[in-house]
Amino acid sequence: xxxxxxxxxxxxxxxxxxxxxxxxxxxxxxxxxxxxxxxxxxxxxxxxxxxxxxxxxxxxxxxxxxxxxxxxxxxxxxxxxxxxxxxxxxxxxxxxxxxxxxxxxxxxxxxxxxxxxxxxxxxxxxxxxxxxxxxxxxxxxxxxxxxxxxxxxxxxxxxxxxxxxxxxxxxxxxxxxxxxxxxxxxxxxxxxxxxxxxxxxxxxxxxxxxxxxxxxxxxxxxxxxxxxxxxxxxxxxxxxxxxxxxxxxxxxxxxxxxxxxxxxxxxxxxxxxxxxxxxxxx
Numbered sequence: 001x002x003x004x005x006x007x008x009x010x011x012x013x014x015x016x017x018x019x020x021x022x023x024x025x026x027x028x029x030x031x032x033x034x035x036x037x038x039x040x041x042x043x044x045x046x047x048x049x050x051x052x053x054x055x056x057x058x059x060x061x062x063x064x065x066x067x068x069x070x071x072x073x074x075x076x077x078x079x080x081x082x083x084x085x086x087x088x089x090x091x092x093x094x095x096x097x098x099x100x101x102x103x104x105x106x107x108x109x110x111x112x113x114x115x116x117x118x119x120x121x122x123x124x125x126x127x128x129x130x131x132x133x134x135x136x137x138x139x140x141x142x143x144x145x146x147x148x149x150x151x152x153x154x155x156x157x158x159x160x161x162x163x164x165x166x167x168x169x170x171x172x173x174x175x176x177x178x179x180x181x182x183x184x185x186x187x188x189x190x191x192x193x194x195x196x197x198x199x200x201x202x203x204x205x206x207x208x209x210x211x212x213x214x215x216x217x218x219x220x221x222x223x224x225x226x227x228x229x230x231x232x233x234x235x236x237x238x239x240x241x242x243x244x245x246x247x248x249x250x251x252x253x254x255x256x257x258x259x260x261x262x263x264x265x266x267x268x269x270x271x272x273x274x275x276x277x278x279x280x281x282x
Contacts, residue, residue, distance in 0.1 A: 002038040002087070005105040006282060007096040008136065009033055009163070009246040009253050011201075011209065012194050015181055015216045023132055023148040024178060029197055030097075030133075031142040031158060032282040035165065037102060038087040039065075041109050046081045049073065053086040064103035068130050069110060075126070078114045091275055093171035095217075095247025097133045104137030124150060133247075142201055142281070144194075157202040161209065161281040162262035164240070166231045167251045169274030177217050177248035186219045210241035210255055221249035228252060231273065238265035251275075 008030045016025030044050070049069045053059055060066070065084055072078060084106060090098030104127055111118050118126075120138060127134035132149030142158035145151070192214035200208035222228045228245060231252045235243040239261045240254030256262035259280075266278040 002040050003105055003109060004036040005039050005086075005098075005101045006032040006034065006036045006137075007090045007098055007101060008133070009096070009165075009281070010215060011142075011213055011244075012192065012197050013215045013217065013247070014194070015178075018178075018182055019148065021148070025147065026132070026145065026149060027194060028145045029142060029155070029194060029201075030136050030145055031161075032137075032140075033163060033165075033279050034282060035090060035096070035277050035279045037090050037098060039102060039105050039109075040085040041106065041113060042083050043113065044081040044083050047079055048081050050081075050083045051086070052083065053088055055086075055088040055092070057092070058086065058088070058099075064099045064130055064134070065106045068103040068107045068126070068134075071126060071129065072107065072110055072114070072116070076114070076116055078116070080114055082110065082113070091167045091171075091251070093173055094167050094251045095172065095245065095249045096165075096251055097137065097247065100131050100133035101137045103127070103130050103134050107134075108138065124152065140282075144198060155198055155201050157204070158281070159201070159204045161206065162256045162259045163253050163279050163281065164235060164256065164262055164266050164269065165246075165251055165253045165275075165277040165279060166235070166269065166273050167275035168225070168227045168231065170225075170250060172221060172225075172249045174248045177220060180220050181217065184220060186216075188216055188219065190214050206255070206257060207241060213242050213244040213255070215245045217248050218245045221245055225250055234269060234272065235265065238268055240265065
C-alpha cells in the first residue's frame with residue numbers, strides 16, 4: 001500500500017545563531033499540506049536497502065531515505081532487507097521539505113515493519129540526526145519548531161487553509177541560503193509576530209494568520225531571484241490575503257480566504273510558471 005509523504009510550508013521562520021555543529025537555531029511555525037509524494041515499502045529477502053524512485057536522481061546513498069534506513073539498521077542491528085519506492089510529486093530543493101518528509105515517513109514505517117517499538121521522542125532524536133526539518137514530520141498538524149528543529153510543540157487546533165503554491169522551476173540549496181544569510185545578515189523589519197500567528201491558528205482567524213506570515217530567508221532569495229517577487233505580486237493581485245516564501249525557497253505560497261478564491265487564482269496563474277499547485281494545509 002502506498003503511503004502519502006506530505007510536504008510542508010513555513011508560515012513563520014526566524015533564523016538564530018549558527019552552532020558549532022553547523023546547524024542553526026530556528027523558530028518556525030510549520031504546517032503540512034496535501035501535496036505529497038507516495039512511498040511504498042516492502043521487505044525483501046536480501047539483507048540490504050534498495051531505494052528506487054520515479055526520479056532517478058534520488059536513487060543514491062545520499063538520499064535522506066537511504067540514510068535514515070541505514071541509521072535504523074545499524075543502531076538497532078536490524079537484519080532485514082527492504083525496498084523503498086518513492087513516487088516524486090514534490091519538487092526537489094523547493095523549500096517544501098519533500099526529502100525530509102520522505103525520511104520521516106520511512107522512519108515511522110520501518111519502526112512498525114521491523115517491530116522496533118521506538119517512542120515518538122526516540123524517533124524525533126533519530127530524525128534530528130538526518131536533517132533539521134525531519135523531526136517535524138514525525139507528528140501531525142501544525143507545530144512550533146525550535147532549537148535545531150528538534151524541539152516541537154504541536155498546535156492542537158490547526159485548521160485547513162486554502163493555498164496556491166508556485167515553484168518557478170529552479171532549485172535553491174538550503175546550504176547556500178544559510179551561508180548567504182550568515183554572510184549578509186540582512187536587517188529584517190517585520191510586524192509579523194509568531195505568538196500572534198499561533199493564536200490566530202488556534203482561533204481559525206485567516207486574516208490574522210495572513211498578517212503574521214514571515215520568513216527570514218525572503219530578502220536573500222528575492223535579491224538573487226527577481227521572479228520570486230514577481231510571483232508574490234501575482235498572487236496578491238489575484239486576491240491572496242498574503243504570500244510568502246516557504247523554507248529557503250524558491251516556492252512561494254499564497255493563502256486565500258476560501259477555496260473559491262484560491263481556485264480562481266489557480267486557474268488564472270496555472271500556466272504562468274512551471275509548477276503551480278492548488279492545495280490546502282492539513
